[in-house]
Amino acid sequence: MTLLRDAYDTLLLDLDGTLYKGPDAIPGAAQALASLPQRLIYVTNNASRSPLDVAKHLDELGFVADEDAVVASSQAAARVLAERLDAGSAVLVIGTDALAAEIELVGLRPVRTADEKPVAVVQGHSTATAWPNLAEACLAIRAGAIWVASNADTTLPTERGLAPGNGSMVAALRAATDQEPVIAGKPYVPIMEDALRRSGSRVALVIGDRMDTDIAGANAVGLDSLLVLTGVSTVDNLLRAKPEQRPTFVSFALDSLSSPVASSDTEWRAEFDGTDIVLSGSGDPISALTAAAAVAWANPGFGTVQAKGDAAGRAVRVWNESFERVTDGAVASRASRTEIR
Template structure:
């Protein structure tokens, strides 16, 4: 059997919502990755922790990781700043000390006040971000400082559910300054480009749980992608996905990497008929069967139809088992 992963020389893996939720591993993720030989690089938009801390967390959960295989948006943000301001320049930090460390590593000087005349502002997620530091950043940006955002994630998955992410804080500064930041993290290209350089891969597969970051980020640099439904994006999100956010493969869990690629490829499936009646997508099985409906397989088939007819209103079926699965998607 040729597994999906066998067509690629490296896996560029998201973390939150893909491998773990907060402090807990997503069930089966560790075993799924351990079953293959490809190099794994952990590519995260979260700029709040040092790469070594991320690697330590992954190792504690049983994943094979070290600092060299962790690629963070804070590292990429620091690179962008080093390319845009003079060596030794003061950079106002809106974020954690881990982010400040990355700024030091590229020869820039972290500061926390507008009075230090910052040449740039860098903004990453921190649960301690408050009005005071946002006010300092507003003053600096309005005075002409280069502004780099680690990412624009509006939400952040936790074990308690979705909470506001760095993008929500970036929106506050955007409103206050009428400026747009340079963006390091997914879906912008710089982070993914850094991951590709670090891994020295020729044909990597991007794996993640968010259409608007992981999948769009893969598409922006021309890479294939696998969306797993273990985190933020839902079945309805996939069905309504804009062209730039459409994954190559879709699966309910990470072990799809170890099954044949065609099982996860989004496309028509001869087990179901998907027709557009001018308003709705009508789904019917092509043969009578008592077998349970495979929700993920059905979703892949319906998604192919939904992308072909994006203006559909509803998804319907006269077959009770199919209708029950579709209603569970909330479509």
């Protein structure tokens, strides 16, 4: 019996929305990763905390992590700048002290005002970022400073729902400067390269809850991916995904890593009737979803998914409840046989 994890020696794991939401672990996530033989590398777009603090938080939530297993967008952003600037160059930091520390670690000089004539601006998520901070960055960028953003996630998941992410603040500066930043985090290559170097592997599976960052990042470097429906991306997002954001696998939860891979399910049938996708048959809800996804991707602009029969109706109801923990019939299914790279 082939399990989803068997083809990989390393798992590149997203954090927010995949392992935890806000301060709390997603139910069952730590147990799903416990005792796996694969190396676990934690890859986060959140630049607000140091890798050590991230590792401590993961340990507190029941995951096994150390500082060396954490790859953060703050580190990727600092590396991007270090490759472009002379040692000791002033970099205006819009973000936390943890981001400033990463800038210092690569031999650059973090500053907090445009009056210090920074040659670059680095921007990462901080709940304390406000107009005065953005104004300093705006002045520096307009004066010619290189602009690097740790990531462009417009939202981030919290225990109360989606809140503004670093990308929302990036959008404000983009509007104020008419400039585009270099983005170091997912889905862009710098952080993915850092993660692969840290892992020492090219046989890795990327796991995350966002198709626009985690899945697109995997596709950007030619890696397989698993979308878990525990965070930002929804079933509707999956069905309407652009080719560059389509995952290799999809599941409701991380316990699918230890489940058999079902490449097809002959009991489900999905057809496009010219307007909607009609789903019929029986079986587990994930196989139903992947059958529908294959047809949806071939027919962009479809209306809705129509369930034909009681089993299909139950499957669609499970999809609609997919942000809750699903414990029945956990089968990891290939999202489609369609080429996605």
